[in-house]
């Protein structure tokens with residue numbers, strides 16, 4: 001994150017290896033037009049990334065956080081994202097920030113590899129920093145359009161989602177927390193930063209950073225500061241700043257324990273192979289699938305996902321589900337357990353506060369990014385729903401009935417055969433998203449579900465449909481607020497091949513993609 005402040009840097013490194021700094025009231029100038037990119041005044045930045053071989057994407061980022069939390073415009077060939085391990089990224093990042101009356105030019109570049117995360121190192125700064133600027137070493141994670149996580153180890157970058165939220169990090173060699181309180185009215189930003197470390201390595205890192213800074217003696221301030229990356233995912237709270245936070249929920253993690261995630265597959269299966277000649281392998285194609293408008297803005301695409309893609313999706317969910325932020329059984333604030341295992345991608349949904357956040361408060365885990373292989377189907381599904389609406393309803397303005405949506409959240413539920421989910425509305429996404437009726441795209445895999453939906457929280461009044469493996473259900477527009485739930489799971493109804501190949505446990509996997 002590029003962060004600027006008119007105050008000189010102050011360091012204190014005490015004998016117990018604790019570093020802390022607190023800076024407040026950094027004034028930023030008014031934002032400029034959203035259309036401007038790069039070398040203008042205003043809080044904005046632009047990034048450009050090229051992914052090779054045969055793959056490229058351009059990314060333009062602007063951070064007019066006064067107007068919008070985050071805006072991205074990235075185009076990325078599917079392959080680049082789907083096959084990221086072979087890709088190399090070059091990222092050039094430039095920004096110009098005003099600092100009081102001065103303006104600051106920053107530019108840097110890095111080289112790295114994309115392995116679902118982009119590791120840009122070494123990261124170099126092209127030009128000496130003019131007075132008034134400071135380039136900090138920091139990291140950011142940022143989901144691109146198709147769900148790849150871009151993690152930059154470098155200088156002056158922005159995660160685009162941290163406005164107003166305390167940033168907390170605990171790695172193998174220490175912990176820090178960072179918080180920012182931004183006042184929309186005055187455009188003042190209050191920041192505070194704490195770093196606590198126990199590892200001598202970190203201390204030397206800190207010292208070298210300090211001396212470098214002192215030698216160029218820049219007036220500066222901090223935002224995020226990176227520690228060792230091995231610990232990137234072990235996030236915990238050391239301090240929890242309170243204040244008039246904007247943005248996401250900022251509760252303290254409840255526990256420091258890493259939970260053992262639930263495995264949606266039977267472990268004895270491992271990496272089972274399959275042959276398409278196998279007699280249980282009956283590939284249904286999208287054309288087998290009936291398509292039905294259930295009500296305005298609510299479309300059911302039967303057998304939409306080919307079995308081979310279902311296999312991929314189950315495997316991805318399993319792998320993610322075993323990692324940090326993986327499947328767990330959530331508990332409501334009144335103590336009752338949900339009858340399912342849940343994993344959140346993109347942002348965490350907290351069943352106790354009913355809010356989204358960047359961290360799971362139960363254990364401090366950061367939710368994994370949504371892999372593009374999962375999210376890419378939403379666009380096509382909405383497009384196919386549009387085609388259906390166009391034909392069936394003879395309606396040309398289909399986006400009024402079912403708006404477009406770019407998912408940045410995916411909630412993955414696994415229901416065992418006695419799993420269920422009570423009637424509820426999905427209403428914790430942003431007000432804008434809900435007002436616009438941006439659809440939820442729901443994918444069913446494994447055993448079928450008796451799915452209920454209706455206008456009220458009343459099981460007896462609800463309609464019932466069966467959602468089978470490969471079905472996609474979309475509800476947006478005027479159906480965005482329907483009550484819905486899972487009455488029961490139909491035992492032994494999953495495609496045999498899917499279970500055979502993936503080892504998926506008896507039960508149902510459901511993914512709901514949403515845009516915050």
Ligand SMILES: O=C(O)CCC(=O)C(=O)O
Pocket residue numbers: 411413421426442449451467484485486510512
């Ligand atoms: O499992 C389903 O089909 C529905 C899931 C759901 O409604 C939710 O996660 O909010």
Ligand SMILES: [Fe+2]
Pocket residue numbers: 424425426484
């Ligand atoms: Fe829901």
